[in-house]
Amino acid sequence: MIPNPAYAPEAWQTVTQHIATLGESPFWHPYEQMLYWVDISGKQILRANIYMGTVEAWDLPSEPGCIAPAASGGLVMALRDGVFRAQAWGGPLQLLTTLDYDPSHMRANDGKCDALGRFWVGTIDETRTLHNAALFCVDARNSGHTGTPQVRCMINPTDLPAATANGLAWSPDGGTLYWADTPSHTVWAWNHDQTSNSLSTQRVFADFKAKPVGWLPGTLDANNGGYRGRPDGAAVDVQGNYWVAMFEGRRVCQFAPDGSLLAEFAVPLQCPTMPCFGGEDLKTLYLTSARHHRNAAELAAFPLSGSVLSMRVEVPGLPVNFFQD
Secondary structure, eight states: OOOOGGGSGGGOEEOOSOOOSBEEEEEEETTTTEEEEEETTTTEEEEEETTTTEEEEEEOSSOEEEEEEBTTSSEEEEETTEEEEESSTTOOOEEEEOOSSOTTTEEEEEEEEOTTSOEEEEEEETTSSOOOOOEEEEEOTTOGGGTOOEEEEEEOTTTSOOSBEEEEEEOTTSOEEEEEEGGGTEEEEEEEETTTTEEEEEEEEEEOOOOOTTOOTTOOGGGTTTOOOEEEEEEEBTTOOEEEEEETTTEEEEEOTTSOEEEEEEOSSSOEEEEEEESTTSOEEEEEEBOTTOOHHHHHHOTTTTOOEEEEOSSOBOOOOOBOO
């Protein structure tokens, strides 16, 4: 599919002058009217006042894979060595729980909260040789005086071998959960019973052509075996359409709930990482990106790599879900 000319790379705007190494996990805070995101390899949480053009950076002791706002204030975050709570920006970190993985070669990656305020965290195998990534759910709603949340492994390597958890999102009614393994070039979907918090009926939602041997950034589609990137982070709009950033693909794809491709949006950088919807009307699509481990030629060709971009869209997105504790 040829990208809609109305959404060519020139349709995107640069949100701030700040460049992250590995930007991820963006969300729009509706009460603060600010955009939050993380720089994983830079070990920072970032937030921007879009209207003032200012950015604040919060240095952390280890890599933040994902973050979410908390209903009682502050943030919940998944760092390399556990899930932490901070009551205020830049405040002290309280360890809520650890997850069942070896932090010497694994860390938290893509994650967010569901509509009931449970924090879901996927993991990544940094060696890229093991398929032991998993998806955990941290439920602190009934932790009481102990302060210890319930942790469940919702998708484990025995059921679905995966290396890099990504693409987490839910349909507007919460009845469908989406999750991707980036190296497998596949997005799956499950039926999700929110009350019992159970998953069933796993199926392939979207799959993409694998990366050919010898591929180089900037290679034209006709000469690269059809490779156009692999699925990274995702978001869902109010109509249930699934928007996914295609890492190395210079595009964002919009899929209908039935898995059919509705549109492609060309991006002026090689490695978009994750979209989110924001602004007062939730019709601004924000997009993080990466420059981590990209070669000099690519960075010279795409100097916006690592920045946050924005684009106006016709259909509003779902608002961010808040962590409940």
